[in-house]
Amino acid sequence: MTERRRPSVAGRVVGVLGELLITAGIVIGLFVVWQVWWTDLQAGSVIGAELDDFDDGLPPVTDALADADKQKAGAPAPEIPEDLTAQGIPPTAFAVLHVPRWGDAERVPIAEGISLPRVLNKGFAGHYPGTGNIGQVGNFALAAHRQSWGAPFRQVDRLEVGDPLVVETTDAWYVYRVTGAEIVLPTAVEVIGPNPAEPGAEPTEAAMTLTTCHPLFSTRERYIVYSTLDYWAPRDAGVPAELGAA
Amino acid sequence: MYAAIWRLLPGPVWLRFLMALLLVAGVVLVLFEWVFPMIAPYMPFYAGGAEVG
Numbered sequence A: 001m002t003e004r005r006r007p008s009v010a011g012r013v014v015g016v017l018g019e020l021l022i023t024a025g026i027v028i029g030l031f032v033v034w035q036v037w038w039t040d041l042q043a044g045s046v047i048g049a050e051l052d053d054f055d056d057g058l059p060p061v062t063d064a065l066a067d068a069d070k071q072k073a074g075a076p077a078p079e080i081p082e083d084l085t086a087q088g089i090p091p092t093a094f095a096v097l098h099v100p101r102w103g104d105a106e107r108v109p110i111a112e113g114i115s116l117p118r119v120l121n122k123g124f125a126g127h128y129p130g131t132g133n134i135g136q137v138g139n140f141a142l143a144a145h146r147q148s149w150g151a152p153f154r155q156v157d158r159l160e161v162g163d164p165l166v167v168e169t170t171d172a173w174y175v176y177r178v179t180g181a182e183i184v185l186p187t188a189v190e191v192i193g194p195n196p197a198e199p200g201a202e203p204t205e206a207a208m209t210l211t212t213c214h215p216l217f218s219t220r221e222r223y224i225v226y227s228t229l230d231y232w233a234p235r236d237a238g239v240p241a242e243l244g245a246a
Numbered sequence B: 001m002y003a004a005i006w007r008l009l010p011g012p013v014w015l016r017f018l019m020a021l022l023l024v025a026g027v028v029l030v031l032f033e034w035v036f037p038m039i040a041p042y043m044p045f046y047a048g049g050a051e052v053g
Helices: A011-055 B003-007 B015-043
Strands: A095-096 A107-112 A125-127 A136-144 A164-168 A170-184 A206-214 A221-234
Touching: A011 A107, A011 B015, A164 A206, B003 B015
Parallel strands: A107 A125, A136 A206
Antiparallel strands: A095 A107, A095 A164, A125 A136, A164 A170, A170 A221, A206 A221
């Protein structure tokens, strides 16, 4: 019977060091899995439940919206709840964004506030507090992740001028049309100002601005999509044609 | 290190294997639920401040 040779002290130290390095490699790999994949799963389940909640309280609308019901003026201003997430109250969707270009099923709940851990990391689009209201003259500005955390705006670069962006509230549909896109530095706060087309000037249009990260896997720049209100309609008048035949 | 853990686990091989799996699962759980969310904000690709991505 041969006895196993005991490794020297140096040999054992190197062995443990090697195992620690392997462990570090595996942990870093796990972090990537968590960041790229797990956060999406977590946000997806929050968002799924949130969209169900939003739908639950509402009577289903099945008719197609008639042209006669499309209105240009007098859009109702929904009540935007305060951001109470700092007090531990979870964000709630006060509106839902539909983006047909991203797919018929693609819906993003909109909550007040742009806190990363409390709002955006849960998969919501966040409304910049203090920016305009839906359908009103001014700029309804939203932020959302483009990568990880549910990545609601992952397909932001596919939007083209003229594409509809439909905001659904408990009372109305607001159909915006994309007017342009731009890549700016994170310091370009005028993009969420009341009049992004002409910073500093009085707003004349009901605008909506989407902001998200650019390039992918980075926060160096921001991808901005501008849109203005085309028309609005009461919710019970029917589903806008932009959302496909209901 | 891992060999020492293996030696410390009691029971037959299949039981040790099961316990080792549980240990790994526990470590992954702790990492995913607490450690990674805690260090994520310090990553260079984590958007900070008012403007977000």
